[in-house]
Amino acid sequence: MVDLHMHTKESDGTDAEWQLIEKLREAGIKTFSVTDHDTIGAVSGMVYLAPEDMLYIRGVEFSCLTEVRNCHILGYGFNKDVRAFGRMVEKANRQLRKIAETHMEYIAREAIQAILAAGGIPVWAHPYGGAGKREMHGEEFERQLKILLEAGLQGIECYYSAYDEEQVNSLLKVARKHNLWVSGGSDYHGDNKDVALGTLNSYGKVVTEDELTIIAELRRRQKEHPFPLIEVEEWHNYGDSFWLMPVRAKDVTKNCAYIDNLDCMKDEEISISESSFEDFLYPMFKKHFDENLPENKNRWESYPSEERKYVKGFEWYLTDNFYTYGSIEAVLTDIEATVAILAEDYDDPRLDEMWQGLRNLPDYIPGYWRRKEKLSAEEADKIVRENREHILDFYKRFVDSLRSMMKAGEAAGYKLISVCGP
Structure with a gap:
């Protein structure tokens, strides 16, 4: 039926x-x-x-x-x-x-x-x-x-x-x-x-x-034309996603964690599922996050019964993490370097900080969704080797989307990219 x-x-x-x-x-x-x-x-x-x-x-x-x-x-x-x-x-x-x-x-x-x-x-x-x-x-x-x-x-x-x-x-x-x-x-x-x-x-x-x-x-x-295994949604998905888009603070002396202090270029926004961001992108974004950037230094959570609680480091939950275009370019350069290494040699030690996330690739492959027992690291590595084109394809689409976003943002006078956690 x-x-x-x-x-x-x-x-x-x-x-x-x-x-x-x-x-x-x-x-x-x-x-x-x-x-x-x-x-x-x-x-x-x-x-x-x-x-x-x-x-x-x-x-x-x-x-x-x-x-x-x-x-x-x-x-x-x-x-x-x-x-x-x-x-x-x-x-x-x-x-x-x-x-x-x-x-x-x-x-x-x-x-x-x-x-x-x-x-x-x-x-x-x-x-x-x-x-x-x-x-x-x-x-x-x-x-x-x-x-x-x-x-x-x-x-x-x-x-x-x-x-x-x-x-x-x-x-x-x-x-x-x-x-x-x-x-x-x-x-x-x-x-x-x-x-x-x-x-x-x-x-x-x-x-x-x-x-x-x-x-x-x-x-x-x-x-x-199968759907991409790891998606880059070029719009605002309200689900458990990280959202990236060009932004600018209206007044850096005020709270940059408040949406009413931000201009957002929503037409260029993309969404990455939380799991995809954590598995394949987080190490690069963490590495190039600048805590001393004025917009990042001036983020705080404010509640009526509490004093200001300043946000430090890369924030995972519903807070904008601000990146200059130079920092984003450094992230993309690292991704492209990862692509070159991963395409040639999965065992290269330069992928060390990426292996934990890469080994989660089976979670994205239909044939492994319903397994009852957790895969060993060796089993996961074997699957990744055989299917790494999905990760390489994701990285290419992500890099293309970010470069297009920065080009549009620069043309419109935006100087920062926000990476906001779910």
Whole structure:
């Protein structure tokens, strides 16, 4: 069985990721996607939780508007490192925090273009209308379809839990006419909606994976262009990440740990997961951190009942660590030297301070996620030797991102880079 449309607690469902996995197993669903509204908070967790005998497809559902009316655009198989996609998610996340129980509605063209930029497939969700929405047919449907096609729509949700056989067949004709990938899903929300997992229509037909043509295309793309094992997200990921971006203090005599004393160039921000930063980057950033830089010296935590507590050294928790462009260049030079050594000889003693982190590479490789026993250092070293191209690729993408960031920052008059812990 298959289901490409469902929601977790990250948006408006009631199941945690692990609970959903258990229910998918009970329902006999082998191929699935989680498509939370306007957030990809469950994406990383599902990557690690999905059993080896299941196919998990990255998904999201953006709430959108066109000149005709509202619509929902599903995105499948995206690379979440891409800045255009990240900006879309950031925009959605900001609005969700401002509007507690309503979904953000923004231009459908923007959502479609962001999904395409990330190598994903944009799909029109429940085109005739979803739960609680006025149905759309005739001229209104055709106008909406034309707008979405012109924006780059590539798929359509022909199979949907509320649709009868006539509606499904009508949408299949639309898909054939416009050469769109066929998708389908239940729109499961746990206890918040009376829809069972795997329900892809209202008339009891069991829909096979072959009938959802989008799946074969997603498999092909993932095989030819797999996602980076270690990610460099060129946007602000609100999860457990380190955030890097150009900044400047408005007044160095005031607390440089306070966000209202900082100008931040958010358009150039990147996010690195805490574990990736600790495993592959921390030694270089620690080595080149300058405690005597005025902005670093003038950081303190202030509480009503306490005197000022000054922050010293590289701070790990929600405090900006400031670097000059010269210091960042020194970090990047060290990374490039590490790349040259690692590519030639993993046993080189110059990698001594890096070995502990490098040995965590198996934690990023799917085949080792579910091991029951901890790998020995020798076993980990063997795996790293065989897979070190993933680390080398991460370093290259990271260096390219930082150099691009510094170039943009310098052009805009920024003289510092902030490295802020999770």
